[in-house]
Amino acid sequence: MPPGIRLMQKVSSTRTFAKVAPRFIPAMDRAVHRLTRGKVLLSAKMLPGVILTARGARSGLPRRTPLACMPQESTGGWVLIGSNFGRQGHPAWTANLLANPDADINWRGADIPVRARLLEGEERAAVWKEALAFWPPYAAYQSRIEREIRLFRLERRA
Known part of the structure; x- marks a missing residue:
């Protein structure tokens, strides 16, 4: 693991980060992504990321919405984690996917049509374990809130 990742995990687990990050990280990501015509997503330097439309x-x-994602090499899909940085309330993008599961992502500069599916039950539990291994701060986020963090599997559409 690169040395900066451990520090970022520690910092991102704090309540201060949860208050500050949602104000600047998405705006910065959107601006850089737009300026580089989809070639650069700054937050993806720490975690893989997509732009969800x-x-x-x-x-x-x-x-x-710029989002961290957990690529699923075995299926060619992605998992999105609705952590909202451990803040109360589900992030708006999760309600959007529940209402309109057909969406698009920009992944490494390529636009890909996807269909989102909310994970539940045993499938969710298994993916949650993967998410905690992928980015341990998700455990801190979940411990601060009463709601269950939503997990979505994105699969390519034809």
């Missing part, structure tokens, strides 16, 4: 649950308008 999903239709708003109420508005129906496209909403672009």
Whole structure:
């Protein structure tokens, strides 16, 4: 594991990070992604990331959200973790996917149509274990909130 990753895991587990990060990380990611025409996603230097474009649950308008993801090499898909940095309330993008599961992601500069599926039961439990091994701060996020963090599997659409 690169030395900066352990430090980032420690920092990202704090309540201060949860208060500050949601204000600047997504905005910075969107700006850099736009300026580089999809070639660079700064947060992906620490964790793999995608830009999710999903239709708003109420508005129906496209909403672009930079997100960390857990690539699933065996299936060619991705898992999105609705941690919201351990803050109360599910992130808006999760409601968008529940209402409109057909979405698009930009993965490493390529636009890919996907269908999202909320994971539940034993499947969710197994993927949650993978998520904790992938990024241990998710455990700290879950411990601070009463809601169950939503996990979505993204699979390619034709």
